[in-house]
Amino acid sequence: MSMNGPVKISRNERFQTCQEIAARLHEVYKEKILAIGVYGSVSRGTDGPFSDIEMFCVLDESSEDVEFSYEWSAGPWKAEVNVCSADVLLKTAATVEGDWPLTHGPFFSPLSLFDPRGFFPALKKAAESPAxxxxxxxxxxxxxxxxxxxxxxxxxxxxxxxxxxxxxxxxxxxxxxxxxxxxxxxxxxxxxxxxxxxxxxxxxxxxxxxxxxxxxxxxxxxxxxxxxxxxxxxxxxxxxxxxxxxxxxxxxxxxx
The missing domain is CATH 1.20.120.330 (Nucleotidyltransferases  domain 2)
Structure with missing residues (x-):
């Protein structure tokens, strides 16, 4: 019987897909991009055969805040890319909410695919800032x-x-x-x-x-x-x- 939905994919294949998505983000947002990173199980190296892909696409400062997500299934795998202005993501990282123990791990250890100006260390510092x-x-x-x-x-x-x-x-x-x-x-x-x-x-x-x-x-x-x-x-x-x-x-x- 054929399997619908996610299928078994190796970690190497999944990471190659992350790089493919990052390349497309560069095509779409060009010089606006400040940083691109992977979070979740892929960044920790604990992804399983059916794991999805979760990524940050951080945009440089502009006159308007940006915060939205692309979330889609390509058939055998699923991905989510959170596109945010840098100040929006930094503010989110520095905010404590009721589900903080579950939602804030990604701010501490994203896997960087593109970060020429050192944004992700600043993101970690913001996540560590609440009193x-x-x-x-x-x-x-x-x-x-x-x-x-x-x-x-x-x-x-x-x-x-x-x-x-x-x-x-x-x-x-x-x-x-x-x-x-x-x-x-x-x-x-x-x-x-x-x-x-x-x-x-x-x-x-x-x-x-x-x-x-x-x-x-x-x-x-x-x-x-x-x-x-x-x-x-x-x-x-x-x-x-x-x-x-x-x-x-x-x-x-x-x-x-």
Whole structure:
């Protein structure tokens, strides 16, 4: 049977495609190009036979900010090229958001295909620039905006159903719990596939997180009572963790 979608491609073939894309970018943008780089699994040398291609195309400063992506499938492979003005990419790299541990790794170690003026070292410096207070603010936002909301949804589902919603909530507890741990330690994850196992290697994990993460990784999400018990324990652990590290879940009744 023939295989639709991505097919097996060697790392050498994939890198040759990256160079082909870079050559086309030079044809399209010419002297506007400041730097071209590859990120993701290709830049780390961990790409598998079916991995896609992810690239930066950085444009020199102009009167208008540029930020868009080309994303396409050529049949046997898929590619995404993020075309950005230099100042846009530097600002993004210096900004901390809730998914920072997953999204910001590319700013630290892109594989350069073209960088005559040393942009990528400046990009790494920008990614290293946020202060501890920036991480604290985002942790507080995730604790309230995601985790507090998830525990409410979990309690509603446990009382009124549907229990089929509980596995999804367990995955959200594990995902955002891992983001909190990464933010607290100011560590990013190598890839989405490794978020949970790598989070279990980081210090200062809230009590109860490990159990939820292992439930999700094992796929053992069929028993509602097990999910509810694990997530409630994790929520209790999060509240204690927040107090220990001076993060804020609860504020005054109306804070404005």
């Amino acid at each position: 501890k207070e920036d991480f604290t603010q985002v942790i507080n936002e995730v604790l309230v905006g995601e985790m507090y909301e998830f525990i409410g949804k979990l309690r509603n589902a446990s009382l009124n159903g549907p229990h089929t919603y509980l596995p999804y909530l367990a995955m959200k507890f594990a995902q955002y719990g891992a983001m909190l741990i990464g933010l607290h330690n100011q560590k990013f994850y190598s890839t989405g596939a490794m978020v949970l196992p790598e989070s279990l290697e980081l210090p200062h994990r809230p009590a109860g997180f490990d159990n939820v993460a292992r439930l999700v990784m094992s796929g053992d999400l069929a028993e509602p009572s097990k999910i509810i018990f694990a997530c409630e324990n994790f929520w209790n652990g999060l509240e204690a963790w927040a107090v220990e590290h001076q993060y804020v879940i609860h504020s005054e009744r109306i804070p404005f």
